[in-house]
Amino acid sequence: MDFVILSLVMLALGVYGLLTNRQLLKVFISVELIATAATINFVMLASSLGVGLGQAFLILAFSTDTAVSAVILALLVIVSKKYGTSDISKIIKSEEEKSETEAES
Numbered sequence: 001m002d003f004v005i006l007s008l009v010m011l012a013l014g015v016y017g018l019l020t021n022r023q024l025l026k027v028f029i030s031v032e033l034i035a036t037a038a039t040i041n042f043v044m045l046a047s048s049l050g051v052g053l054g055q056a057f058l059i060l061a062f063s064t065d066t067a068v069s070a071v072i073l074a075l076l077v078i079v080s081k082k083y084g085t086s087d088i089s090k091i092i093k094s095e096e097e098k099s100e101t102e103a104e105s
Helices: 002-020 024-049 053-083 088-104
Strands: none
Touching: 002 024, 024 053, 053 088
16 A cells, blocks of 8 residues: 555656646656656556566566657757757747748748
8 A cells, every 4th residue: 555655646746747847857757757656556556466467567667668768868868959958948939939930931
């Protein structure tokens, strides 16, 4: 039962971070908190069934989470290099300005 409470707290912190942060790295950390909370729930559910299914879920969850993390970090680097900032509001503003200048042309 303690792990369920831990995963709910991690989920709440992740959702709070998604709603309040404007920096891409902080948003990434919030998404990772949500993914870790889901992993804890899957592993606890599978381990309660026994027969080593929890270990298989853990390996699957770690491998997919690692792949997703690598893709998100690569996108974060690309966006930071392209726009020169990691602030989401500045990126959106520059994209809106770019689309307005293209519409005027």
